[in-house]
Amino acid sequence: MSTTPHRTLPKYSATFDRHTISEIQRAAATGIYDIRGGGAKRKLPHFDDLLFLGASISRYPLEGYRERCGTDVTLGTRFAKKPITLKIPVTIAGMSFGALSGPAKEALGRGASLVGTSTTTGDGGMTPEERGHSTILVYQYLPSRYGMNPDDLRKADAIEVVIGQGAKPGGGGMLLGQKISPRVAKMRTLPEGIDQRSASRHPDWTGPDDLEIKIEELREITDWEKPIYVKIGASRPYYDTALAVKSGADVVVLDGMQGGTAATQDVFIEHVGLPILSSIRPAVQALQDLGMHRKVQLIVSGGIRNGADVAKALALGADAVSIGTAALIALGDNDPRFEAEYNALGSTAGAYDDWQDGRDPAGITTQDPELASRLDPVLAGRRLANYLGVLTLECQTIARACGKSHVHNLEPEDLVALTIEAAAMAGVPLAGTNWIPGKSGF
Amino acid sequence: MVQFDLAARPLRELNAALHALPLNTNETHWEIINPDGKHAIAAGLDAPVTVEIKGNAGYYCAGMNQVATVVVHGNAGVGVAENMMSGRVHIRGDVSQSAGATGNGGLLIVEGNASGRCGISMKGIDIVVKGSIGPMSAFMAQAGNLVVLGDAGEALGDSIYEARLFVRGTVKSLGADCEEKTLGADERAILAGLLAEAESDASVDEFRLYGSARKLYHFHLDNADAY
Numbered sequence: 001m002s003t004t005p006h007r008t009l010p011k012y013s014a015t016f017d018r019h020t021i022s023e024i025q026r027a028a029a030t031g032i033y034d035i036r037g038g039g040a041k042r043k044l045p046h047f048d049d050l051l052f053l054g055a056s057i058s059r060y061p062l063e064g065y066r067e068r069c070g071t072d073v074t075l076g077t078r079f080a081k082k083p084i085t086l087k088i089p090v091t092i093a094g095m096s097f098g099a100l101s102g103p104a105k106e107a108l109g110r111g112a113s114l115v116g117t118s119t120t121t122g123d124g125g126m127t128p129e130e131r132g133h134s135t136i137l138v139y140q141y142l143p144s145r146y147g148m149n150p151d152d153l154r155k156a157d158a159i160e161v162v163i164g165q166g167a168k169p170g171g172g173g174m175l176l177g178q179k180i181s182p183r184v185a186k187m188r189t190l191p192e193g194i195d196q197r198s199a200s201r202h203p204d205w206t207g208p209d210d211l212e213i214k215i216e217e218l219r220e221i222t223d224w225e226k227p228i229y230v231k232i233g234a235s236r237p238y239y240d241t242a243l244a245v246k247s248g249a250d251v252v253v254l255d256g257m258q259g260g261t262a263a264t265q266d267v268f269i270e271h272v273g274l275p276i277l278s279s280i281r282p283a284v285q286a287l288q289d290l291g292m293h294r295k296v297q298l299i300v301s302g303g304i305r306n307g308a309d310v311a312k313a314l315a316l317g318a319d320a321v322s323i324g325t326a327a328l329i330a331l332g333d334n335d336p337r338f339e340a341e342y343n344a345l346g347s348t349a350g351a352y353d354d355w356q357d358g359r360d361p362a363g364i365t366t367q368d369p370e371l372a373s374r375l376d377p378v379l380a381g382r383r384l385a386n387y388l389g390v391l392t393l394e395c396q397t398i399a400r401a402c403g404k405s406h407v408h409n410l411e412p413e414d415l416v417a418l419t420i421e422a423a424a425m426a427g428v429p430l431a432g433t434n435w436i437p438g439k440s441g442f
Numbered sequence: 443m444v445q446f447d448l449a450a451r452p453l454r455e456l457n458a459a460l461h462a463l464p465l466n467t468n469e470t471h472w473e474i475i476n477p478d479g480k481h482a483i484a485a486g487l488d489a490p491v492t493v494e495i496k497g498n499a500g501y502y503c504a505g506m507n508q509v510a511t512v513v514v515h516g517n518a519g520v521g522v523a524e525n526m527m528s529g530r531v532h533i534r535g536d537v538s539q540s541a542g543a544t545g546n547g548g549l550l551i552v553e554g555n556a557s558g559r560c561g562i563s564m565k566g567i568d569i570v571v572k573g574s575i576g577p578m579s580a581f582m583a584q585a586g587n588l589v590v591l592g593d594a595g596e597a598l599g600d601s602i603y604e605a606r607l608f609v610r611g612t613v614k615s616l617g618a619d620c621e622e623k624t625l626g627a628d629e630r631a632i633l634a635g636l637l638a639e640a641e642s643d644a645s646v647d648e649f650r651l652y653g654s655a656r657k658l659y660h661f662h663l664d665n666a667d668a669y
């Protein structure tokens with residue numbers, strides 16, 4: 001009688017999982033680290049770990065579809081002669097012409113303008129198309145100063161001094177040569193086709209004392225008209241927020257590690273910085289300790305996907321949120337209709353993140369004219385406007401259920417956490433308890 | 443001539459008045475007294491005027507200058523003429539760090555010495571320093587010309603792109619991807635023109651030219667020890 005040996009199924013290691021093994025194999029074959037776009041893809045404590053309580057006997061809800069729930073936000077009330085008012089508390093994050101195609105930048109401007117919010121330039125300067133299609137445009141002031149000039153500075157509605165971004169706090173950037181078209185090269189005063197390094201440090205100031213003087217210079221050049229934002233990658237949110245306020249910022253932009261980048265090392269994206277959930281309360285605490293909460297506005301970003309995320313960020317104390325990755329998806333990034341082309345690039349719709357290599361089938365993260373022409377900026381702008389509208393409606397739905405006549409009236413007391421980690425990070429009670437780890441007894 | 447006393451009136455008023463000047467203004471000569479190291483003096487000018495600052499200026503004097511001529515009869519702080527687009531900025535004394543940083547055009551003349559990071563990320567500006575310059579000057583310099591009549595500090599032209607660096611004295615060390623180049627006829631003409639504009643009688647023959655070796659223009663693993 002023959003005997004068949006009993007064998008268990010092949011066992012994959014939790015430590016050396018399939019992706020880890022493929023990365024080791026890739027590194028061994030190529031000798032270079034993996035560069036990609038996007039933000040952290042690992043599982044992180046996030047807004048999904050929070051829940052709203054809604055109204056109850058002790059809380060009175062507002063009538064959905066009937067009673068007004070305001071969504072407007074005014075930014076730059078501290079020093080600027082001309083603060084900007086957005087109709088919705090969702091803005092479009094800085095993304096460069098160069099990283100993105102011209103039609104993509106135009107679509108972002110069109111979509112944001114349709115719903116009364118702002119869009120933001122990126123590394124590489126301001127294009128006329130972008131200015132023309134953006135009712136409210138924030139001009140980023142970056143370490144590289146690519147394309148930086150005082151005429152565009154004066155054309156902007158606000159200025160964002162970029163210290164860092166969530167995907168790579170402490171890192172600069174590299175726009176690879178295949179995306180350096182003649183126009184991109186000219187705007188950046190660099191030869192065509194070379195890999196362009198974006199500096200990680202500003203060239204003419206170091207530290208918060210200098211930053212204060214730099215901000216003063218920008219205000220002098222623009223006659224104190226423009227709101228000045230300071231954007232930081234989430235790493236030391238309490239101190240960085242406090243120092244930004246001390247330096248004279250009108251608005252602090254705080255970007256968590258889920259926030260996307262055009263191109264950075266995967267190891268940097270996944271292992272440096274903080275998730276946005278853990279960063280909002282320390283930043284708000286800094287503002288409160290300085291008596292500046294709601295006087296210096298706080299915009300947070302990094303993994304905002306739906307109106308619940310918006311509502312939770314506002315409830316934790318932010319004045320507005322910013323979206324980048326979600327906006328690109330709304331334009332058409334990772335569209336399943338390009339599945340065959342994603343497959344040809346070794347990826348699949350929903351996972352495509354090679355934004356650095358300029359071969360984006362959706363025509364968004366590319367400078368290839370044929371690919372870029374695939375994106376209809378009018379249609380894509382409409383999609384973005386639709387999406388921004390949904391985010392706002394969803395946020396209002398939740399706010400009304402919590403009895404709020406304005407989304408800014410959401411507060412931490414409206415929230416509980418599903419995990420101990422989220423409770424500690426967000427500073428709200430673990431669901432079913434009064435326990436806020438680190439703050440109150442169990 | 444318009445005289446403005448910064449001890450008596452605020453800086454904001456001065457800059458606002460200068461920004462309000464039309465291109466055909468007849469108030470073309472301004473004198474600033476008692477600057478006392480204030481920051482952002484004459485920043486963001488965009489009219490064809492001459493502004494003379496009688497004393498020392500702080501950070502970002504003549505920042506983002508367009509068209510105008512700014513003369514500092516003293517020393518200037520960090521980032522003088524930063525991101526200048528055009529025009530002329532002339533410092534009679536010494537300057538601190540990051541002089542002419544990211545400048546796109548125009549001419550910056552420093553009669554004395556410049557500290558570190560002079561010409562950092564310059565994008566087309568011309569800079570003439572009659573004294574010496576500090577370390578890490580012309581870091582990531584993209585375009586334009588830096589002329590140094592004295593010596594240069596460590597790591598000159600580190601990660602340089604297409605800027606030209608002319609140095610008469612010694613260079614303590616060159617930065618990554620910066621090398622000595624042949625001083626050809628075109629470069630000699632550029633240098634001679636800048637020396638003349640800066641009213642220097644130095645001889646072109648006394649200078650050496652440094653620029654990009656262009657070996658780091660594309661990221662490559664074999665260059666990892668250079669980064």
